[in-house]
Amino acid sequence: MENLLQFIKRFSLLLLFLALETVAIIMLVQFNSYQRSVLFSSANWVSGGFYQVVDAVGGYFNLREVNQSLSAENAALKNEIERLKAQQPALVSSTDSMLITTADTAYWQPYTYVAAHVIQHSINKAQNYITLNKGTDDGILPDMGVVSPDGVVGIVKSASRHYAMVIPIINVQSRISCRLDSTQNFGSLVWDASDYRTAILQEVPGHATVKIGETVSTSGFSAIFPSNIPVGKVADVTLIEESQFLQIKVDLSVDFGKLAEVNVIQFAGNTEFKALQ
Amino acid sequence: MPSVLPYILRFVAVLLLQVLLFNNLDFMGYLSPYIYLIFFLRLPVSFKTSYSMLLGFLMGLLVDIFANTMGVHTFACVLVCFVRNGWIGMLFSTLNAQQDEVSAVRVGWLDYFKYVVGLVLLHHTVLYMLEAFTFFAFGYTLLRIVLNTVCTTGFVLCYEYLRSK
Numbered sequence: 267m268e269n270l271l272q273f274i275k276r277f278s279l280l281l282l283f284l285a286l287e288t289v290a291i292i293m294l295v296q297f298n299s300y301q302r303s304v305l306f307s308s309a310n311w312v313s314g315g316f317y318q319v320v321d322a323v324g325g326y327f328n329l330r331e332v333n334q335s336l337s338a339e340n341a342a343l344k345n346e347i348e349r350l351k352a353q354q355p356a357l358v359s360s361t362d363s364m365l366i367t368t369a370d371t372a373y374w375q376p377y378t379y380v381a382a383h384v385i386q387h388s389i390n391k392a393q394n395y396i397t398l399n400k401g402t403d404d405g406i407l408p409d410m411g412v413v414s415p416d417g418v419v420g421i422v423k424s425a426s427r428h429y430a431m432v433i434p435i436i437n438v439q440s441r442i443s444c445r446l447d448s449t450q451n452f453g454s455l456v457w458d459a460s461d462y463r464t465a466i467l468q469e470v471p472g473h474a475t476v477k478i479g480e481t482v483s484t485s486g487f488s489a490i491f492p493s494n495i496p497v498g499k500v501a502d503v504t505l506i507e508e509s510q511f512l513q514i515k516v517d518l519s520v521d522f523g524k525l526a527e528v529n530v531i532q533f534a535g536n537t538e539f540k541a542l543q
Numbered sequence: 544m545p546s547v548l549p550y551i552l553r554f555v556a557v558l559l560l561q562v563l564l565f566n567n568l569d570f571m572g573y574l575s576p577y578i579y580l581i582f583f584l585r586l587p588v589s590f591k592t593s594y595s596m597l598l599g600f601l602m603g604l605l606v607d608i609f610a611n612t613m614g615v616h617t618f619a620c621v622l623v624c625f626v627r628n629g630w631i632g633m634l635f636s637t638l639n640a641q642q643d644e645v646s647a648v649r650v651g652w653l654d655y656f657k658y659v660v661g662l663v664l665l666h667h668t669v670l671y672m673l674e675a676f677t678f679f680a681f682g683y684t685l686l687r688i689v690l691n692t693v694c695t696t697g698f699v700l701c702y703e704y705l706r707s708k
Contacts, residue, residue, distance in 0.1 A: 279625075282593050286600045286621045293607075294614030294673065313609050320563060388566070388610065390575045392675045392684070395611040431611065438675070459675065459683050 314385070314429035318399055321385040332526045339415040377492050379529040380404055382412075382430070389436060389462040389522050396432040400530065401425045409490060411531040417496040417519035418442065418484060419528050430530070435497070436462045436522050444497050445485040446514075449474050452485050455497060455516065462522045464501060467514040474512065476503045482516050489533045557582045558602065562609045573687055576695040577616075579606060580666060581702060583624055584659060587643040592628050599624035612674060619670040623662050634658055647703045659699050660692070667692045 274281065382404075386397040400406050402425050412419040412432050420434035421442070433440050435457060442455045444467055453470040467482060480500050486493025502515035561579040568575060579602055586595055603617030610616070634657060635650055647655040667688050675684045 279592055282596060283621065283625045286596055287618055290600075290603070290614045290618035290621060292614070293617065316609075388575075390573055391610075391612065392671075393612065397611075 314397060314399075314426065317386040317397060321383070321399075328524065328526065331524070335415055336527065376534050378532045378534070380406060380532060382406070382528050382530050384525045384528060385429075387434070387522070387525055392438050392459040394434055394437050394462075394522075395423075396420065396434050396525065396528075398422075398430045398432060398528065398530070399428070401428045401430050403427050405532055406430045406530050410533070411490040412528050413491070413495055413531060414520050414525060414528045416521070417498065418491060419520055419522075419525065421490055422530065434522060435465050435518060435520075442491070442497070443485045443487045444482050445493070446470065446474070446476060446500070447481040447483060448477060451476075452487070453512075453514070455482070463518055465498065465516050465518055467500075467516050468511065470512040470514060472505050472510040472512055476500055476512060476514060478503070482514075491531065553585075554582055554598070554602065558605055561606060566610055573690050574694050576691060576698050577606075577666065577670070578695060578698050578702075580623065580663060580695065581699055583620070583627065584662065584699060585644050586627075588628075588631055588645060589643070592625065595624040595627065596621050615670055615673045618673060619666045622669055623666045626665065627662065630658065630661055634661075646707065647700075648707050655703065656696075656700065660696050663695050663699070664688075664692045667695065 380400060382398040382400040384396055385399050388394045396412075396419070398406070398412075406422060406425045408422050408424055410422045412422060412434075418435065420432045420437070420440060422430050423433045424431050435442065435455065438457055438459050440455075440457055443452065444455045445452050446467075451470050451474040453467045455465050455467050457465045470476070478500055482497045482500060484491040484493055484495045484497060496519050498516040498518040500514055501517045504513045505511075506513055557579045561577065565576055565578050582602065583595065583599060586598075599620040600617055603620030606616040606620075607613050631645060634654055635645070645655065645658055650658070671684050671687045671691075675681075
């Protein structure tokens with residue numbers, strides 16, 4: 267006992283050091299578990315609330331830009347409504363039996379959008395995160411997709427009651443199933459921690475013909491994103507000799523440097539979809 | 544306990560500056576100086592390592608919570624505090640422990656520069672390695688370490704210069 271006490275006394279500094287570093291490592295490793303990530307992240311009520319206040323002040327400086335993008339989106343949506351209105355009579359006048367068989371799917375809206383505001387984000391780390399001002403109270407849950415008017419932003423990782431934390435495309439953990447518009451070839455979009463304006467589309471077979479400048483959009487394979495949401499444009503294509511897969515550099519359509527308003531996508535068939543998988 | 548208050552104020556001020564201002568500095572997606580190290584660089588030489596490690600843990604934890612980098616800053620910060628006194632002993636063997644803090648005026652600019660670069664480089668190396676977690680994209684990790692070490696050291700030296708005026 268005496269020896270033990272002496273030992274502790276002699277190495278107390280080292281022991282304290284090891285204890286603190288062990289706690290840090292445990293936090294680092296356990297961060298992926300859901301509960302902890304809510305407690306120790308910008309999604310908790312202290313730091314989340316703090317960022318909200320800061321954002322309320324900083325938000326005034328780019329109101330003009332945000333307004334412009336919102337009104338542009340408004341216009342696009344109005345156009346879409348007009349287009350759909352124009353199509354409606356044609357659908358109604360088709361045969362009655364058609365109407366009956368299509369009735370339930372016609373009124374079933376699989377995806378709903380929840381508007382949210384970015385209150386904190388980073389672009390200069392290997393693992394960037396985004397914090398939103400909406401949480402489970404607004405129906406936001408982990409694994410929901412996040413889009414901005416320009417395209418795909420990322421996927422919700424965790425949510426507290428009033429805040430949610432998002433893993434954007436520009437996080438090395440991110441992996442999103444995407445499709446090339448012209449050839450319909452699929453691949454997964456990852457980030458190489460280099461530039462926040464570009465990402466890498468992997469696993470596209472080498473025989474696919476890819477044009478520089480063509481659009482890359484979501485595949486709709488997972489329940490997270492509907493298909494055909496733009497992700498970016500092809501900037502560069504290289505063939506990896508060993509694997510015979512293409513490595514496609516994609517210019518992202520979302521400017522992560524100035525992200526303000528986003529929409530979170532709720533998929534109504536989510537539980538059903540997961541049960542099937 | 545002669546004057547704890549200035550340290551508490553300094554701790555809070557450095558933390559707020561880091562979280563509100565410097566964490567939002569985005570330059571080309573690479574630069575993010577971690578100026579909260581100034582707090583630990585300026586602790587008195589006689590300040591106990593065990594206490595500075597606990598402060599380092601607290602500071603690291605708070606920065607981590609705000610930056611969503613759980614454990615990364617905590618680890619790097621505690622490590623810096625752990626080696627700080629040894630580093631001071633190595634560099635300034637003649638420095639009297641009674642003197643309260645390491646400053647450029649006292650030890651000379653070259654030695655002060657060495658003192659800062661050593662600790663900042665250690666901190667940033669551990670930080671960015673842990674953040675990338677693997678040797679994935681090692682070139683970029685290395686680039687981040689070098690650029691940010693230069694950047695943080697620059698800020699610390701500027702601050703020291705202004706203070707010595």
